[in-house]
Every structure is written in structure tokens, then in C-alpha cells.
Amino acid sequence: MFKRTAVLLLAALMLCTSGPAPVFAAKGESTEYEDWAEPVKLVALTFDDGPGAYTEYLLDELAERDVHATFFMVGRNTTGKFKPLVERAIMEGHQVASHSYKHAYLTKYSASGMKSDLEKTSTALNDAAGGSFSYMLRPPYGAKNSTLLKTAGVPLIIWSVDPYDWKYRDADYVSQNVIDSVKDGDIILLHDIHQTSVEAALIIIDTLSQMNYEFVTVTELARRKGYEPEAGSAYYSFRGDNAAERISEPSVSVFPHLGGYCVVVTVEDGAPVYLSFDGSDPSQGEPLSRTGHNRYRALVPRDSVVRVIAAWDVNGDRSREIDIDLHGEEWID
Numbered sequence: 086m087f088k089r090t091a092v093l094l095l096a097a098l099m100l101c102t103s104g105p106a107p108v109f110a111a112k113g114e115s116t117e118y119e120d121w122a123e124p125v126k127l128v129a130l131t132f133d134d135g136p137g138a139y140t141e142y143l144l145d146e147l148a149e150r151d152v153h154a155t156f157f158m159v160g161r162n163t164t165g166k167f168k169p170l171v172e173r174a175i176m177e178g179h180q181v182a183s184h185s186y187k188h189a190y191l192t193k194y195s196a197s198g199m200k201s202d203l204e205k206t207s208t209a210l211n212d213a214a215g216g217s218f219s220y221m222l223r224p225p226y227g228a229k230n231s232t233l234l235k236t237a238g239v240p241l242i243i244w245s246v247d248p249y250d251w252k253y254r255d256a257d258y259v260s261q262n263v264i265d266s267v268k269d270g271d272i273i274l275l276h277d278i279h280q281t282s283v284e285a286a287l288i289i290i291d292t293l294s295q296m297n298y299e300f301v302t303v304t305e306l307a308r309r310k311g312y313e314p315e316a317g318s319a320y321y322s323f324r325g326d327n328a329a330e331r332i333s334e335p336s337v338s339v340f341p342h343l344g345g346y347c348v349v350v351t352v353e354d355g356a357p358v359y360l361s362f363d364g365s366d367p368s369q370g371e372p373l374s375r376t377g378h379n380r381y382r383a384l385v386p387r388d389s390v391v392r393v394i395a396a397w398d399v400n401g402d403r404s405r406e407i408d409i410d411l412h413g414e415e416w417i418d
């Protein structure tokens with residue numbers, strides 16, 4: 086019985102692109118730059134010490150501008166009322182990372198003390214994110230030693246631009262400081278627990294966007310600059326000139342098939358594809374297995390809500406999401 090079902094399913098998958106016209110088709114947006122265009126400059130905005138009272142506003146404003154950032158969160162801040170912001174940040178394409186459990190000098194701990202602090206932080210972040218992710222580490226105060234490098238188990242991310250936003254608390258001064266000194270490949274340090282820092286970030290984004298800068302997460306910055314960050318190494322910037330392209334949005338077509346639908350997903354650059362059909366966050370499941378050259382297929386029931394992303398790393402290097410609501414689609418057999 087099981088075998089027969091499996092064979093039927095396989096036959097169904099093989100046939101499922103030759104049916105009637107698709108009920109939905111979205112061609113992924115091309116990410117190729119025009120030949121004459123000046124190469125885009127990449128920069129990572131990072132926010133430490135949250136989530137806090139201004140994080141939700143910041144997420145709203147980043148979404149408005151279609152900009153992705155990296156949040157180095159303090160573990161204990163993610164267990165209370167700001168907990169939902171962790172999952173929201175990841176789902177909206179930001180990167181969530183670790184800033185220890187309670188913002189202590191990790192270098193004052195023994196190896197086992199460091200390990201238990203970092204594990205406690207990962208557990209809190211995973212619990213809030215509703216998934217199991219790897220979190221890069223920014224040690225509080227940027228304080229590191231050889232024990233921490235050996236113990237962390239993830240790359241340490243420091244920064245290359247520090248406008249002392251926590252000290253000046255002046256959005257215009259802080260943003261000007263960054264705009265005057267930033268370079269392609271930089272990692273900018275800000276703190277989303279101060280309202281002036283959040284306002285500064287928005288000025289920085291609106292100004293640098295006009296100067297051919299693109300804002301990406303730390304993980305995406307590293308990949309597009311040709312780096313593979315290693316556990317136990319510390320990074321201050323990713324200034325290589327090996328600029329790879331932004332991860333391309335998948336092309337998705339949906340065909341009526343066997344009382345349900347066949348979803349065909351194609352990606353340009355071979356990035357793994359994640360799909361959910363019950364409306365849940367696609368990044369919480371396993372990637373689809375490939376059924377052809379950069380092509381993936383899934384059979385879904387009628388009335389599904391399909392969500393598709395392509396991602397090299399769901400926590401920080403993912404495409405925009407394609408959402409398809411198949412409720413009430415007219416059924417043509």
C-alpha cells in the first residue's frame with residue numbers, strides 16, 4: 086500500500102508541470118545590475134543590547150524601507166514582553182545574533198562559564214524565534230580573549246564604525262559621524278535601546294541609500310564580499326571587493342493537480358528553497374529536495390496558503406518571500 090502511494094506520488098510529481106495553465110505564476114525579480122551602473126556598496130547596520138522599547142518601531146521603519154539589519158540581542162531581554170520581536174525580526178529577513186545572556190564581560194568567565202552563558206542565550210533566542218538557528222556572537226564591550234575565541238563555537242562579529250551613539254544621544258550628530266566615515270564593507274555599531282540611535286539609523290539609511298549603498302545583514306555582507314566567517318575568528322568588517330549578487334527571488338508557478346496543486350519553484354543561483362503550505366513561517370522547516378536543475382516541486386492541498394523563500398541562511402541571508410493564498414481559487418480539472 087505504501088509503495089503504491091509512493092509510486093503514484095512520483096508519477097504525479099513527474100507529470101505536474103504538463104497540466105493546464107498555472108493558477109499562479111510569479112517570475113523572480115532579476116538582480117543583475119546594468120553594465121554602466123556603479124557597483125553597489127554594501128554595509129551592515131547592527132543593533133546591540135535589545136530588544137527594547139524602540140525595537141518594534143525600528144522594525145516597522147526598516148520594513149517600510151525594505152532594509153535588513155542585524156540584531157545582537159541580550160538573551161534575558163528576549164524572554165519577556167519583547168519576545169515576539171525575535172521571531173518577527175527573522176521572518177522579516179533580519180539576522181538575529183547573540184550579545185550574551187545578561188551583558189556581562191564574558192572575558193571574566195572561565196571557559197565553562199562562557200559556554201553556559203552562550204548556551205543559555207541560544208536557548209532563549211531559539212525559544213523566541215520558534216526554530217533552531219545558529220547565532221553569531223558579539224561579546225559585550227567587544228571584549229574577547231583566546232578562551233572566548235576557542236569556546237564560542239561561532240564567528241565573533243565586532244564592528245568597524247562606532248559613532249558612540251550611547252554617549253552622544255543626538256540623532257543628527259551620530260548619523261553625520263557615520264555618514265562621514267563609512268566605507269564599502271563596513272559594520273556599523275548602534276544600540277536600539279536608545280530612541281536617538283533608532284532615529285540616527287533612519288537618517289543613515291535614507292542618506293546612504295542615495296549614495297549607492299545597500300544595507301544587508303552581517304551574514305549576507307560576508308557572503309557577497311567573498312568571506313566564509315569561521316567559528317573562533319573575530320571580524321571587524323568585510324571589505325573584500327569580491328561582490329556577489331543579492332540572493333534572487335524564486336520564480337513560483339502553481340498548477341492544479343490531483344485534487345490539489347503542484348507548486349514549481351525555480352531559483353537562479355541554486356539557493357535552497359523553503360516552503361510551507363499552512364501559512365506558517367517557511368524558515369522553520371527543512372529545505373525542499375531538488376527535483377531538477379535549480380528546480381523544486383511540492384504537492385499541496387487545496388485551500389493552502391503557500392509561502393516560499395530561497396535562503397543560503399534563513400537567519401540573515403534569504404530572499405524576499407512569495408505568498409500565495411489558494412483559498413477560493415476556481416477549480417479547473
Ligand code: NI
Nearest residue numbers: 133134225226
Ligand atoms: Ni552591548
